[in-house]
Amino acid sequence: MKKLFGVIGDPIAHSMSPLMHNDLFQRYNIDAHYFPFHVKKEDLSQAINGLKVLGISGFNVTVPHKVAIIPLLNEIDPLAKAIGAVNTVVNVDGKLIGYNTDGSGYVKALTEQVSSLKDKNVLMIGAGGAARGLFFSLSKEGVKRLDIANRTIEKAQELILDCPYAIEANALSKQEAESTLGEYDIIIQTTSIGMAPNVEEMPICLEKLKEDAFVSDIIYNPLETSLLRGAKQRGAAIQNGLDMFVFQGALAFELWTGIFPDTDRMRSIVQKQLGGK
Known part of the structure; x- marks a missing residue:
């Protein structure tokens, strides 16, 4: 049957x-x-x-x-x-x-591209529903540091406090994240900013991005967001949400x-x- x-x-x-x-x-x-x-x-x-x-x-x-x-x-x-x-x-x-399986699926996809997460400083952009699953799964995986940049800092703080896994994490404003962007090995974009039809929108300024950083965007329509295009132009490796x-x-x-x-x-x-x- x-x-x-x-x-x-x-x-x-x-x-x-x-x-x-x-x-x-x-x-x-x-x-x-x-x-x-x-x-x-x-x-x-x-x-x-x-x-x-x-x-x-x-x-x-x-x-x-x-x-x-x-x-x-x-x-x-x-x-x-x-x-x-x-x-x-x-x-x-x-x-x-x-x-x-959202968070664990993301971690599996990420580890296909990044060999080890244990020694990585990670910045997550956004603190909404999608970010929650990713934050918990990455914390469980044991990244070195996992900061959240969000328009509302209180929402990022709540997400960190809710996490059942021990992790070094800070809640940042967009401006704070942009000024310290060079500290992060991995940048993860979890919001809808840059999704079709608003494909020119950028969630964060990449001016201080590390050249060897890895930039990931969970959006896959378009396959290459403005964020990923900008990161690639600065020498970073990129991954879309596909x-x-x-x-x-x-x-x-x-x-x-x-x-x-x-x-x-x-x-x-x-x-x-x-x-x-």
Whole structure:
């Protein structure tokens, strides 16, 4: 009997997850299909009940449901509980278990490019929902220092205090971060600044960027943001958000099937859909 998987969100038509996961099911000869489900905020509880009735084997969760879904699940993985958000659900004998593969997917993508994180000073730009998962996962990984630059310093301070893992971290204003930018080995941009259609926007001035720094932006539309373009011009190595998207999807696929999939294949499919090379 064909297994059912999917993704819930609002909006959902733009999601590239069905394309990616359905190709993987075909690649690994798994009799399954992955559907996008458009679920509005007010219909979330009813939708989860409906998915359980359908016998869904697993599903992804995207905006705006990553937090709201938590009380509707039977169990939450400790990391997802600490982050306070779920992006992947596995159905184990009728019991829905929530995980968060965003942060761990990002770390996996990052370590493909940066050999060791232990001795690195990292600056994270933004303290929103996306930053939370990344901050906790990088703290768990044990980076040397992990500072947060945010428009509202109080929000960055709250995120640092909420983290269950010991880490040297400071909350900075944008101006403070710009003046000390040369201290950081890795810069991670977690906000929507620079996303299409506002592609010329920059979250931070790169004047003091180290030449051998690594600059990462979780945005993948466009594939090269103004931030990444500017960093590349200054000699830095760069990474867009495509790898994070691919690896969080790969970790979700592994939770559902026990198979860690071909991430090069996944990346190629999404890049083709985005019109990139």
